[in-house]
Structure formats: C-alpha cells, structure tokens
Amino acid sequence: FEIKTILIIAIQIAFFLFATIYHNDLTNINICIQLVSLLIIITYINGFIGFQTYAKSYVYIILLMGIGGTITFFIHLFIGITPFFNVQYSLSGTSFFLGLTTTNIYYNFADIRVIRFSGFFDEPGTFALYSLFAILLNRIYFRNIKIEILLIITTIFTFSLAFYFAIAIYFLFFYFKRRYFKYFAIILLFCYSSFYFLSNNQDLATYGKIYEFTFKRFELNKSGLAGDNRTERYAHNEKIFIQNPLLGVGTREIEIKSASLLSIFTQYGIIGSIFYYLFPLYMIYLIVKLKNNELIDYLKMVFLILINLYSRPEFSSVFTLLIFVSIIFHINKSIKLQEGKYFLQKAKIV
Numbered sequence: 001f002e003i004k005t006i007l008i009i010a011i012q013i014a015f016f017l018f019a020t021i022y023h024n025d026l027t028n029i030n031i032c033i034q035l036v037s038l039l040i041i042i043t044y045i046n047g048f049i050g051f052q053t054y055a056k057s058y059v060y061i062i063l064l065m066g067i068g069g070t071i072t073f074f075i076h077l078f079i080g081i082t083p084f085f086n087v088q089y090s091l092s093g094t095s096f097f098l099g100l101t102t103t104n105i106y107y108n109f110a111d112i113r114v115i116r117f118s119g120f121f122d123e124p125g126t127f128a129l130y131s132l133f134a135i136l137l138n139r140i141y142f143r144n145i146k147i148e149i150l151l152i153i154t155t156i157f158t159f160s161l162a163f164y165f166a167i168a169i170y171f172l173f174f175y176f177k178r179r180y181f182k183y184f185a186i187i188l189l190f191c192y193s194s195f196y197f198l199s200n201n202q203d204l205a206t207y208g209k210i211y212e213f214t215f216k217r218f219e220l221n222k223s224g225l226a227g228d229n230r231t232e233r234y235a236h237n238e239k240i241f242i243q244n245p246l247l248g249v250g251t252r253e254i255e256i257k258s259a260s261l262l263s264i265f266t267q268y269g270i271i272g273s274i275f276y277y278l279f280p281l282y283m284i285y286l287i288v289k290l291k292n293n294e295l296i297d298y299l300k301m302v303f304l305i306l307i308n309l310y311s312r313p314e315f316s317s318v319f320t321l322l323i324f325v326s327i328i329f330h331i332n333k334s335i336k337l338q339e340g341k342y343f344l345q346k347a348k349i350v
Contacts, residue, residue, distance in 0.1 A: 015275035023250025051329045055141045062134040066154030068100030069117030073157045111205040128160035133323045159213040162311040173300040233260035241266040261310045279324040286331045
C-alpha cells in the first residue's frame, strides 16, 4: 500500500499522543486506536478485496439503508410504526429502532406520524453526509446514474438542510447543461408542488410537521435561515478558540459545541487542525497534480466535501477516513494512468 498513507497515519498518531499529554486529555487515545484500526483495515482491503470492491459495497450498503429508511418513513406516515426498542445514547438523545432503520426524531402522537430516518447512524444529518460520500464514490468509481438517483431520492427524506444545499450544488456542478434542463424543470415542478401542498395543509398535524422539517427551514428570520442551528454553536466556539488559537484548549474541562465549523479548531488550534485534516489536505495535494477534466471534476467534489465542514467538521472516524483513503487510492491510479499516457506519447514522438 502507498507508503505516504501509512506515513500520514503515523504522523497523526504522534500528534494525538502529543495532544493527550499537552491537554491532559485521554479522549485523544480513542482517535489513536481508530487510526491503528484504519491501518489494519486498509491493509486488508488493499491485500484481499481491493478498493473498488470496498467502494461498491459501501455504496450499496448506504443505498439499502436509504431505501429502508424511505419505506419506513411512508409506512409510519400512513399507518404508524411502534419502535421495537429505543436506546438512550446521550442525555438529550434517544434512538428508536424501527426494523429497517433507526431515528432520533420520532413523532407518533396527536395525529402526527413523522420520522427523520437515520439509517443505522446516530442522527439523520450523519446518514445524509455518508450518503453524499456514497454519491461521490459512485461517481468516482462507477458513474452509475441509477444508483446516484436512488441515493439522492432516498436521502431527501432525512430532511437534512446541509444535504439539500450540497445536492443543489452537486446538480449545478455536474448537470447544469442544456440537455438536462428538462430534468431541472421536473425537479422544480416537484418542489413547487410539494411546497404548495404542504403550505396549504399545515393545519393537518403530520403535514405541518413535514413542512416544518423542509420548506420552513429555508424561511428567513432575524438570525438568518430558520433552519440554521450552527450559528450559535460557531459563536460559542469562537470565544473559546480566541483563548488559544495555535494549539487549542482541548476538551477536558471546557465544553466545545460539536458539529460546528470551529469545533476542531477550538479543540486543536490552527496548528493541530493541520494534523487533524492531513488526509483531506493530502487528497487536495494529489488532485492538483491531475490534468484537464479530471482535475475540474475532483475539485468540484472536494468543494462538496469541504462545505460540510460548516455543519460536520469531525473527520476522525475510521468510516470517514476510509472514504478519503478510497478517493486517494483512485486519484493515485488516475495520476499513474496520466503519467503513463504522457510517457507513451513522448516515446511515440521520439
């Protein structure tokens, strides 16, 4: 396996061990364990099944979760489903198991039957992020348009505002061409019809709640978007970040609001965040070595990943890092192919 990937893992482990001592924070040991797990997993994937097979498995697993969640959403909407069991995973969060999916947003009272499904993740926004990763991996490895459409349609029912923004940009980047205008017209007609129906049926409890999850979140108020719950987190973290901008303040004694643009910078500082984000930084470094259309396509995909830093900047889990490694593997393959074609053309000229 590519030695630079192993070197990045080693550098990150060294940094998080340093952070453990510097901040007297043992939670960094958990990240070190995940990095060791990542090394073991990528070694196995590279040696036995290959990253293309892993990417295919990942895409189909996310798709199955999306289909299961969408089916459950409509069954609960029209009939109602009683959870098999629920798990209290935090002081304020409860996950309900509904058979084909889970959710931490479950309504089944006073004529309201609505869920925001999470697949088998902790919350809908997390599933939406990993579905976006699946869409990108599908585009990089397979370009299967049917799978892409299914992933987008099913993920819509997570009602993730971040996903709506990301997928709107995705369409602008890859489908804003004259021959696709008819599909844009269909999408706009569907959105307008949904808005018209929901806005005129808000007195019905269930449809009112769906409107609250969707179109109402795009309404403007004094603070900006009604569905924006990140601005307050950003302001909270900014005050803490200013105390120690270079190496952060750790997490041992100071509460840092997660799922916010500044949460990682607040915890590790500017210097520490460079080590934290080594994989996406290395990925960008490789991308700029590409040429022509591939360079443009990858830059678009990087932008789609980076805009998620605003709502979900935590990129340290094994699952997330495997996505970056899978993309890096394919980029390296593309670079070698381009270099091979270049030397072949040069040899013919000579």
